[in-house]
Amino acid sequence: MLTRFSHYALSRRSKRVLLVAISTLTLTAGCVGSNSGKAPDTNNQFVKNARLPADVDMTCTVKNNDFKKWFHGDEVIANGAVKAADSTARKFADFDDNTRCDFYRWGAQMFLWMTSANENYHVFNTPPQFYDVSVESDNKREFIASNGTVAIGFRVGKGDETIELGQAGEDDVLLSQKESLVYYSIYANDAFAMYRTGVAIKNGDTSLINKLPSALQREIKPLAATLPKEFPSTALQMLDLDALSSIYGRELVDPKTMILELKISWVDADTVTDRDDYIITQATVPIFDRTKDPKKWKYSGKTETKTLAMVGFHIGGTVEGHPEMIWSTFEHVKNQPNNSYDYYVDEKRKITSKQSFNAAGDWIFFPDNGTRPAQISANATAQNIEKSTVTTAIVSKGSDPIGPVDVYGVNPWGNVQNRADLKDETLANNTDLASINKSVLSQLAEGDIRGNYVQVGGIWSAEGQIPGGYPVMFPPSNDNDPTNTYFRGSLFLANTTMETFYQYQTDIDGAVYHANCFSCHNSGSNEPDKAVPTKVSHIFDALQPLKSPLAKQ
Numbered sequence: 253m254l255t256r257f258s259h260y261a262l263s264r265r266s267k268r269v270l271l272v273a274i275s276t277l278t279l280t281a282g283c284v285g286s287n288s289g290k291a292p293d294t295n296n297q298f299v300k301n302a303r304l305p306a307d308v309d310m311t312c313t314v315k316n317n318d319f320k321k322w323f324h325g326d327e328v329i330a331n332g333a334v335k336a337a338d339s340t341a342r343k344f345a346d347f348d349d350n351t352r353c354d355f356y357r358w359g360a361q362m363f364l365w366m367t368s369a370n371e372n373y374h375v376f377n378t379p380p381q382f383y384d385v386s387v388e389s390d391n392k393r394e395f396i397a398s399n400g401t402v403a404i405g406f407r408v409g410k411g412d413e414t415i416e417l418g419q420a421g422e423d424d425v426l427l428s429q430k431e432s433l434v435y436y437s438i439y440a441n442d443a444f445a446m447y448r449t450g451v452a453i454k455n456g457d458t459s460l461i462n463k464l465p466s467a468l469q470r471e472i473k474p475l476a477a478t479l480p481k482e483f484p485s486t487a488l489q490m491l492d493l494d495a496l497s498s499i500y501g502r503e504l505v506d507p508k509t510m511i512l513e514l515k516i517s518w519v520d521a522d523t524v525t526d527r528d529d530y531i532i533t534q535a536t537v538p539i540f541d542r543t544k545d546p547k548k549w550k551y552s553g554k555t556e557t558k559t560l561a562m563v564g565f566h567i568g569g570t571v572e573g574h575p576e577m578i579w580s581t582f583e584h585v586k587n588q589p590n591n592s593y594d595y596y597v598d599e600k601r602k603i604t605s606k607q608s609f610n611a612a613g614d615w616i617f618f619p620d621n622g623t624r625p626a627q628i629s630a631n632a633t634a635q636n637i638e639k640s641t642v643t644t645a646i647v648s649k650g651s652d653p654i655g656p657v658d659v660y661g662v663n664p665w666g667n668v669q670n671r672a673d674l675k676d677e678t679l680a681n682n683t684d685l686a687s688i689n690k691s692v693l694s695q696l697a698e699g700d701i702r703g704n705y706v707q708v709g710g711i712w713s714a715e716g717q718i719p720g721g722y723p724v725m726f727p728p729s730n731d732n733d734p735t736n737t738y739f740r741g742s743l744f745l746a747n748t749t750m751e752t753f754y755q756y757q758t759d760i761d762g763a764v765y766h767a768n769c770f771s772c773h774n775s776g777s778n779e780p781d782k783a784v785p786t787k788v789s790h791i792f793d794a795l796q797p798l799k800s801p802l803a804k805q
Contacts, residue, residue: 298693298703302585304686305607309596312353312684313691314360322361330697334364339510340487345573347715352681352741355571356688359580359710362567364692366514367531367702373398374533376439376514381505383445385438385513385791387642393794395445417634417643419750424630425646426752427656428616432520433646434749435537435560438791441512442504446497447484449797450476451786463803471499482575482718482785483511501802510570511577513789517564517749525614529704530561530584540646546653549646563587563616564749565705568773568789576718577788579769580710581747588618588748590661593669596683604679607664607686617659617748624660630753631657659748662755666709666742666768674743681742685709709742711769718785719770720778744768 295306320326324333337358343350344358366376376382383395417425417433426434453460453476461469475496484493490507497504518535521527537558540549565582589611594604611621632654635645648654663669665685667678689706696703713719717738737743745768746755754767773790775783786792 294690294694296694297698298696298700299690301704302689302693302706303590303607303610304690304693304706305595305605307597307605308686308690309598309601309683310687310691311596311680312351312356312688314357314688314695316695319692319695322364328695328697330699331368331701332697333368334361336365336506336509337361338508339569339571340490340508341572344571345486345716347573352684352710353688355578355580355710355712355741356684356707358571358578359567359582359707360688360692362512362569362580363565363582363705363707364702366567367562367565367705369531374531376516380442380502382439382441382512385440385795388794389637389642391794392796393791394796395440395798417646419752422630422753423634423636424649424753425632425634425654426617426659426749427631427654428519428523429619429656430523430616431656432523433537433540434563435518435535436750437516437518439514439516440791440795441509442497442502443484443490443493443507443509444511444513444789445795445798446500446502446504447479447493447511448792448795449500449502450479450493450496452797454479457797460797460800463805464800465802468499468802472496475499480575483570483577483788485510485570485575485716486572501800502798512567512569513577513791514568515564515566515750516562517747518560519563519616521559521561524561524586524616527559527561529586529701530563531701531705532562533560534558535560538643542654547648549654551644562705564747566747566750568769574712574716575785576713576716576770577773578710578712579745579773581708581745581750582705583708583747583749584616585704585706586614587616588660589613589615590664591624591669593664593667593682594679595686596679601679609660611660617656619658622658625658628657628659628662628753628755631655657752659752661708661748663744663746664708666711666745668744677743685742708747709745711739711741711743711745713770714738714740718783718788719774720783721774721776739768739770742768 320328322334323329324335339358343354366374368375377384377398379398382398384398386394386396417435419426428434449460453472461472464472475492478492480489484490490510494504494507518533521530521532524530535558536555539552539554539556541552542549544550563584564587567580568577570577589609592606592609594606597603597605609624611618613620630649631652632646632648634643635647636643646654665682667681668674669678671678685707693703693706715738748755754771756767773788775785776787777783
């Protein structure tokens with residue numbers, strides 16, 4: 253019997269071939285420049301477009317030589333292919349000495365890697381490393397192998413629909429100022445898919461292996477039995493998963509990326525200015541009748557092909573020692589203005605400055621020079637088929653016609669800015685995120701489409717704790733101390749295109765709690781015997797396991 257280590261070494265040549273192929277990917281803008289041979293302009297046009305403060309203390313950076321090594325060929329080329337971050341790095345599990353910046357660098361590199369592309373592929377939907385995830389139908393989802401294009405489809409009544417309209421939580425619908433619907437697509441990597449499959453085998457689904465040769469069945473069962481109850485988050489666990497995947501006939505492309513799931517938000521590219529500044533894709537989208545009833549747009553039964561522009565990118569991924577997943581999120585710089593925030597300008601952290609709210613601009617989700625609303629409330633919701641995320645109608649939530657709402661960033665960098673008891677941590681995190689974005693954007697070559705996106709925040713737990721739910725995982729504790737939490741990073745994190753209406757603190761029985769990714773992405777219970785660690789992913793249970801290509805037909 254082959255050991256997990258020999259299986260881990262199997263077919264390294266085939267993986268190298270695929271990785272070499274991926275290394276040739278560039279974004280559709282092409283290779284139009286390089287920053288090699290000259291020092292980066294730390295206040296270049298990308299930095300200015302992102303409205304990052306020119307004088308922020310650079311507390312979180314990527315050294316120029318290290319940044320070059322992120323790219324295939326160790327040269328920074330506009331829209332050039334980037335390597336994946338090593339999620340097995342020991343620094344993530346060094347709970348005493350790792351820093352926020354370790355995790356923000358991981359998020360930055362992963363974003364650049366997954367959005368590397370050419371005219372046919374983006375890494376995030378390049379088979380066999382990534383799968384499209386179908387919409388939910390009868391409480392089930394499917395892993396869909398990409399057909400080799402960047403298209404995402406919507407076909408009512410079929411099992412390969414991949415576009416969703418309602419946001420997580422209450423299926424709220426968001427429209428841009430120019431009345432484009434915001435569309436959502438979901439992806440998972442091969443390790444996620446094989447872990448889901450392995451768990452099914454571990455739990456007794458014999459249909460997945462009963463058509464395999466007996467020798468393979470005898471190898472697969474003990475390997476599946478070793479899988480942890482939480483998402484794999486150590487190099488050793490990934491060795492086991494890779495061995496299982498190889499025997500099953502679905503070898504992992506790069507186990508060091510660990511487990512990844514993604515959610516991406518899109519708008520109609522015809523409604524944005526300077527569409528060349530956006531990562532784009534072709535999509536088949538549903539047509540809703542907007543004329544008969546302004547308060548209820550019914551699905552017409554027809555679809556159309558549109559070019560969509562990416563406005564948000566959400567990463568959930570495990571790293572060494574962190575099965576709760578690191579939640580890192582990105583937005584386009586033209587989405588909306590942000591609230592005012594303070595940051596450090598000196599290394600001794602004694603001098604601060606303020607980045608003021610500035611609504612002047614051609615925003616996607618906010619009017620030029622508009623006024624901040626007292627509350628951002630959803631105007632409409634998706635009416636879905638029962639046990640499904642397939643939308644049959646968009647319905648007004650009140651007496652007003654369906655239309656845009658004014659959206660701004662309530663908590664810049666995922667921090668509440670007006671809490672005196674959070675001042676020090678808020679200043680430090682504001683500074684770290686402003687500086688990591690400035691560091692990355694200033695080193696990208698001119699013309700790189702990815703320079704139009706910023707990392708708005710990230711969140712994880714201090715020692716890999718998997719949150720269980722209210723109220724235990726959230727402060728305040730008995731002493732009402734909002735800093736007494738095992739969360740790290742952006743404690744009030746929300747992507748304004750995906751959690752638009754959840755940018756506020758949660759009040760439970762008069763106590764104010766953090767509202768962030770873990771408000772929903774948790775194990776579901778604070779009682780160990782009832783907690784389900786994989787519930788940090790909202791798609792895991794519904795996804796159907798992969799069939800083995802080695803099974804007898």
